[in-house]
Amino acid sequence: MTEAPETMRAAVLDAPGPPEALHLRTLPIPTPQRGQVLIRVRAFGLNRSELHTRLGLAKGVTFPRVLGIEAVGEVAACPGGEFETGQQVAAMMGDMGRTYNGGYAEYTCVPVAQVIPFSSDLDWATLGAVPEMLQTAYGSLTVGLDARRGQSILIRGGTSSVGMATAILAEQRGMTVLSTTRNPAKAAALTAIGVDHVLLDTGEIAKQVRELTDGGVDTALELVGTPTLPDTLRATRFHGVVCFTGMLSNQWTVENFYPIGYLPRGVRLAAYGGDAGDLPAEVLQSFLDTVASGTAQVPLHRVFTLDQIQEAHAYLESDRATGKLVVTT
Incomplete structure (x- = not known):
């Protein structure tokens, strides 16, 4: 039996700055409390909101901070039992990456209300582009x-x-x-x-x-x-x-x-400024199903790895993308 890891890699922003201000560090994996979900992050999308935070334009953000207002992955732990371990989920919004650490990491711990379940055989990069x-x-x-x-x-x-x-x-x-x-x-x-x-x-x-x-x-x-x-x-x-x-x-x-x-x-x-509650699980599942069937597509522009987070943010800031930028972990 493989022991659960105690640490994770995460991209940390100590203070606003250029893409080089994002640093990969080893942090303890968060311990979820009742009402929270620990997610093994497989991919996350990049968003203008995170660019605003890195540039110092966002209000109410405390540092150091792991950015990321969304992520997809699997439930690693859920003390309240709202989700089963291994369930595929998306997490988004609700001050993720602002007042508590977000998706730019191998694990993230978020309130249950920010989590939406789904089931899909699509690759993680494609799934990571979808939630927000x-x-x-x-x-x-x-x-x-x-x-x-x-x-x-x-x-x-x-x-x-x-x-x-x-x-x-x-x-x-x-x-x-x-x-x-x-x-x-x-x-x-x-x-x-x-x-x-x-x-x-x-x-x-x-x-x-x-x-x-x-x-x-x-x-x-x-x-x-x-x-x-x-x-x-x-x-x-x-x-x-x-x-x-x-x-x-x-x-x-x-x-x-x-x-x-x-x-x-x-x-x-x-x-319009929304939250996870504005995306019903059935709407997310239906969209993923149409993508899997080939009747819809995800506008995915480019995929980076967590090691490339600085390069990914520089690309985001350049406005060269036609569609979504995604990082896999």
Whole structure:
């Protein structure tokens, strides 16, 4: 019988800084209490949230900290019995990687409420790309936009992982999908996942969108941030809805916000910021099943190992990815 290990490797951030500020260290494996789950991490996705933390832009983070707002793996221990040992699970959000250590490690200990079970034969790298990406895309469509079959949607920031996941879900719903990229070389990747109209984002695309959709899209997902939000609002029809979900630009506030002057007449502005509870287990399982059957795909751009965490973060910051970056442990 093999004895359980007592230590693990983890990527630790002592203070904000460049990618080189992330250091691999050997730490004790956490001991879970009732209400917690110890997970043997097999893979985790990289997210803009973690980039914000590393750059010192996030609030409420204490250091040193193991980053990572998501992870996938197997249950190693669950004192309360909510999950069986060996169960495949995803963990995400709930201050993971902010006020307690997150997924950038071989093990992570998280509250039960942040854990979602699943069963899949997909490889761990593919699975690692899904949780936060799917939760954000699904929540934006359902909570933020209340999107309906047959509607049109503009995705601003289309080659981000969330943008691509949203396009895939919207296509499954029979929506007409318009999606943006600043890089013409990335247009083919959007067409490949079912985007109907790929728009080269010059910063001002509202006129083009309104011409393509006879007056504006029904729904719009803003993933770039406040620099493009006014133009996204102008691209939306009367009584259409814009959901502010992302801030790829690292800009998320509007100075001197005056709603009557800022919002076009009759256009509604919503926002979405979700948690694990916004991704039902059956939705996660259904999506993984469609991927396994070949009827959907995961926009996975590149896979790194934990030893390559500095390189992975530098790549994340470079904005070269078309889809999700994943690290396996």
